[in-house]
Amino acid sequence: MSDAIPVNPVAMAVFIFFFLLVTVVGFFAARWKRGDLTQLHEWGLGGRQFGVVISWFLVGGDFYTAYTVIAVPALVYSVGAYGFFALPYTIIVYPFVFAVMPKLWQIAHTKNHITAADYVQGEYGGKWFPGAVALTGIVATMPYIALQLVGMQVVIKGLGVTGEMPLIVAFVILAFYTYTSGLRAPAMIAFVKDIMIYIVVIAAVWLIPARLGGYAHVFDAADTYFKAKGGATGIILKPTQFTAYASLALGSALAAFMYPHTMTAVLSSSSAATVRKNAIFLPAYTLLLGLIALLGYMAIAAGIHVKSASDVVPTLFGTLFPSWFVGFAAAAIAISALVPAAIMSIGAANLFTRNLWRPIVSPNMSSSAEASTAKIVSLAVKFGALLFIVFLPTQYAIDLQLLGGVWILQIFPAIVFSLYTRRLNTPGLFLGWLVGIVLGTGMAISQGLKPVFALHLGDATYPLYIGLIALAANIVVTFVVSVVTPKRASVSA
């Protein structure tokens, strides 16, 4: 495939129209459900007033990102069934959300916590461990934002536009309406984004197989292709991939709602019941994700060849769809990058302001100073991600995002176990966190930055997700140290 695809004016016009639409929506959002945007819980949590419908669009728009739409079909296109672990992952995440997140919401609401690290501070006091939790969230989120840019870059390239300029323009616009409107901007844009993505995917999974001779033929073509390709590929798993598949699904599910962006979306709900109801309704997006993943096989059946697997979806659409729909689909994916990128930068900014800047540098900050600091940090975070993508190889962002998943999982005991037991204390959690981070990073590096480590138990070998192995070590250390050290001192205000 040549890099120089001619720019189609119809596709481009449709793309620009929708992009301008969400820009207007983004700025208008400041006036929606009007609140005092000089307060952090208004700017950074939308005033904690989003009901079931808004929350459903917001969490869905936040959790199923542009990078997912690009990367999942790319992995399925490259290796087959193994790439489907995203499906069990985004199913089993919801029983967890239902059981755990409403409890966290309730405490956060009562004590006016805005971040996960606020909760840890509220439970255990001190500033260094909550600071470590905040830092983990920020560091894990930065490459994730960068990957949203990668998703956007891929679709812009698919439209035939070269150079970094469109990406920079799109991101600068995003940065400014997030600065002005806070969480209200992605919440409102999420409606547009999710509806567009549903339209694109339903049209794609309806029309493409019909063009390619039906689903049975699509799977047959993929089967033939992988048999010829060989290796650890195929339309079902090799028995040696079972533990890797299951542990990636489980580990990702446990990590998913530890991220600042998902946490922010959950805490912006209007009640614990809202969170619970959404755990019932959010799997609708998982159905969508499963269908998106199948685009990888459809590309194989359509005989698509790409240099980089991440070009699979734009190339497939460009080959099979009329140009106005290509523009619409590209806009849908690009907007899918904006919603999570906005929420990620807000989540990271909240963490930085509340749990690093305030306790360590400026303890007597007024609440409006807090909000204006967070706004500026949200700009800094986005420009950091932009510079990263423009000047460094994309692979760095992918590698760091993988490590970020391992790291964010290490705050799980502090957040989740603390909801159910009072036996843990700061030394235990801090040491467990440290062991998890060091062990996880070490293992990932030893595997050449691959997510899976082959664990030898007796004669058998079990490839397991590194994040989960590190979490197991973390949990053991956390409990052992918590038992042998004095009970947690009570926090006094």
Added chain:
Amino acid sequence: MPYKSCADAKPPIPVSTTHNLGDLLKTTAPAGRSWLWLILLIPYIALLWLPFYNDTHPSFAGFPFFYWYQLLWVPLTSLLIYVVYRGLK
């Protein structure tokens, strides 16, 4: 799943808005219904034990078993969560 009592909640970090402790108490589940929570484990077993579904047969509407089985667990999981939600109300 045992719920920790909220009466021993620690004082919050200083905040400017008022909050409602009564809300906290509402989350405490009735102890007699705690078995309901076990229902939430079913999707984990169904999806994490690969020998259950790593097969192409029986296929359905052109989808090999591996695919339609996992897709089927999406609505099933919603349904199970709904059952727990209703049961705990």
